[in-house]
Amino acid sequence: MTMKAAVCLLSGGLDSATTLFYTIKENFRVLALTVDYGQIHRRELESAKKITNYLKIEHEIISIELPWKGSALLDETIPIPQNRDTTEISKEIPVTYVPARNTIFLSLAASYAEVRGASAIFIGANAIDYSGYPDCRPEYFKQMETAICLGTKAGVEGARISIETPLIHLTKAEIIKLATQLGVPLEWTWSCYRGDRFPCENCDACFLRKKGFAEAGIDDPLFSSVKE
Amino acid sequence: MTMKAAVCLLSGGLDSATTLFYTIKENFRVLALTVDYGQIHRRELESAKKITNYLKIEHEIISIELPWKGSALLDETIPIPQNRDTTEISKEIPVTYVPARNTIFLSLAASYAEVRGASAIFIGANAIDYSGYPDCRPEYFKQMETAICLGTKAGVEGARISIETPLIHLTKAEIIKLATQLGVPLEWTWSCYRGDRFPCENCDACFLRKKGFAEAGIDDPLFSSVKE
Numbered sequence: 083m084t085m086k087a088a089v090c091l092l093s094g095g096l097d098s099a100t101t102l103f104y105t106i107k108e109n110f111r112v113l114a115l116t117v118d119y120g121q122i123h124r125r126e127l128e129s130a131k132k133i134t135n136y137l138k139i140e141h142e143i144i145s146i147e148l149p150w151k152g153s154a155l156l157d158e159t160i161p162i163p164q165n166r167d168t169t170e171i172s173k174e175i176p177v178t179y180v181p182a183r184n185t186i187f188l189s190l191a192a193s194y195a196e197v198r199g200a201s202a203i204f205i206g207a208n209a210i211d212y213s214g215y216p217d218c219r220p221e222y223f224k225q226m227e228t229a230i231c232l233g234t235k236a237g238v239e240g241a242r243i244s245i246e247t248p249l250i251h252l253t254k255a256e257i258i259k260l261a262t263q264l265g266v267p268l269e270w271t272w273s274c275y276r277g278d279r280f281p282c283e284n285c286d287a288c289f290l291r292k293k294g295f296a297e298a299g300i301d302d303p304l305f306s307s308v309k310e
Numbered sequence: 311m312t313m314k315a316a317v318c319l320l321s322g323g324l325d326s327a328t329t330l331f332y333t334i335k336e337n338f339r340v341l342a343l344t345v346d347y348g349q350i351h352r353r354e355l356e357s358a359k360k361i362t363n364y365l366k367i368e369h370e371i372i373s374i375e376l377p378w379k380g381s382a383l384l385d386e387t388i389p390i391p392q393n394r395d396t397t398e399i400s401k402e403i404p405v406t407y408v409p410a411r412n413t414i415f416l417s418l419a420a421s422y423a424e425v426r427g428a429s430a431i432f433i434g435a436n437a438i439d440y441s442g443y444p445d446c447r448p449e450y451f452k453q454m455e456t457a458i459c460l461g462t463k464a465g466v467e468g469a470r471i472s473i474e475t476p477l478i479h480l481t482k483a484e485i486i487k488l489a490t491q492l493g494v495p496l497e498w499t500w501s502c503y504r505g506d507r508f509p510c511e512n513c514d515a516c517f518l519r520k521k522g523f524a525e526a527g528i529d530d531p532l533f534s535s536v537k538e
Contacts, residue, residue: 142377148418149370152425175463182421185461189417190376193410197380217461225457232453233413233445235403 085111087200088246089191092116092141094129096271096291097206097249100257102133103264104248105204113198114141115191119148119183121155123277132270144190153180155275162275164284168293171286175214178275178286184217185226188245192230195243199236204246211254211290223247254294262300269307280308313339315428316474317419320344320369322357324499324519325434325477328485330361331492332476333432341426342369343419347411348376349383351505360498372418381408383503390503392512396521399514403442406503406514412445413454416473420458423471427464432474439482439518451475482522490528497531508536 088110092098105112116130127143134141154160154177163176184207191203207218216222227245231237249257261268273291274281281288281304295302316338320326333340344358355371362369382388382405391404412435419431435446444450455473459465477485489496501519502509509516509532523530 144374144377146372146374146418148421149372150422150425152421175466179463180421181424181464182417182458182462185417185420185458186414189410189413190374192413193376193380193408194378196409197378216463216466219460222457222460225453225460229450229453229457230410230413232447232450234410235407235444236409238403238444 085109086202087111087113087198088202088204089113089115089195089198089200090204091187091191091206092130092134093206094126094133094271095206095273095287096261096268097208097257099129099133099206099266099268099271100261100264101204101206101249102137103261103266106137106139107264110202112139113194113200114139115194116141116143117187117190118143118145119156119180119186120146120151121277122158123155123272123275125277126272129270129272133267136267142194146186154178155180162285164282166286166289171213171289175216176286178213179215182217184222188226188230192234192243196234196236199241200243201241202244202246204248206249207247208249208252208254208257210251211294213286220247220250223250253297254290255297258294258298258300269303271304281305313337314430315339315341315426316430316432317341317343317423317426317428318432319415319419319434320358320361321434322354322361322499323434323501323515324489324496325436325485327357327361327434327494327496327499328489328492329432329434329477330365331489331494334365334367335492338430340367341422341428342367343422344369344371345415345418346371346373347384347408347414348374348379349505350386351383351500351503353505354500357498357500361495364495370422374414382406383408390513392510394514394517399441399517403444404514406441407443410445412443412450416454416458420462420471424462424464427469428471429469430472430474432476434477435475436477436480436482436485438479439522441514448475448478451478481525482518483525486522486526486528497535499532509533
């Protein structure tokens with residue numbers, strides 16, 4: 083029997099790397115897809131490459147320069163919020179939100195999935211320990227799946243491409259435990275919104291990662307790997 | 311009163327140029343958006359630029375190289391169907407279909423619209439004299455509009471971005487008549503799927519254009535403009 087294929091969106095962060103390993107465990111032939119959209123923390127692209135090289139799987143990296151920016155992740159003049167706790171993070175959609183990012187990612191993934199006959203798109207979105215981004219919510223993914231079904235030849239001909247979000251209802255601690263079980267090289271994953279040599283430890287992404295590792299009772303191997 | 315803004319997708323073809331002029335007539339401040347997605351008929355990009363230079367409006371051109379191709383418009387080894395009539399064109403989705411193209415275009419337009427506070431995205435899709443592309447049908451646009459609403463900060467905060475398809479139920483002849491009324495410089499618009507100096511006159515796009523002008527009883531000014 084031929085293996086089913088799936089496109090897996092891979093940023094190089096903890097969640098997407100865990101999703102990638104999960105997709106492989108689910109017996110899909112994985113087509114990794116990374117988007118270089120001008121993120122300041124471009125360092126995550128290196129993490130993505132390191133992971134797919136290690137797994138020896140197909141990996142496409144697409145570059146898109148969004149001339150309009152509109153996010154602290156794209157525009158260095160917008161300060162990245164720091165030292166916020168869980169209550170503050172959940173209050174409103176922060177300036178690190180990238181307008182329609184997941185819609186752009188999923189549309190590219192749909193195109194790739196259709197060309198390669200893949201039956202699913204995996205994305206490591208999470209709606210628990212996250213920054214309140216609208217394009218990380220289950221209802222959004224459901225709509226997007228229907229839109230992709232209606233807007234593709236595959237969908238019209240009955241070969242529906244599903245959007246799979248295996249981490250959507252997990253806490254960060256649960257994701258980290260799952261990653262450990264799946265053998266994800268967590269020391270290579272990159273979360274920090276600043277693209278410096280070391281994680282800043284005070285942006286929302288660092289905060290959520292630190293909180294997750296603490297709750298999981300696991301040491302973050304990233305620190306020993308970058309601070310040698 | 312400040313003018314409402316709208317993003318208008320502009321390929322450089324007859325339909326998108328007509329939509330652009332229509333959007334202006336509807337009193338929107340227009341932000342034109344063109345996607346260079348590696349189309350063989352790149353010539354249409356020059357048409358798009360010529361039109362926005364003439365109108366003196368904002369125009370962003372985004373480049374994306376789709377490494378997976380999967381369409382005769384991207385891959386020179388796939389022959390473009392020729393000399394087909396209306397019955398043949400409507401039979402099945404042809405090889406000129408670009409997987410998830412409108413989903414990619416609309417996701418980029420949504421990002422741009424959100425950053426610029428635009429309330430609408432205009433797209434010159436047509437579901438009458440067209441090649442049966444799934445992402446040109448009204449039901450697809452409706453779903454995509456909902457997905458964009460759910461997946462953007464603008465949508466969540468109540469500033470819905472609508473998808474407007476003013477040409478969707480018009481015949482090509484009606485579009486050409488509308489274009490003439492709106493003063494669209496039709497001699498600059500480019501339809502042919504081959505990017506040669508002259509329109510090939512036998513691809514589906516040329517066929518539908520020729521049929522439209524004939525039915526509208528108007529001479530296509532493109533021929534006199536390129537065949538000097």
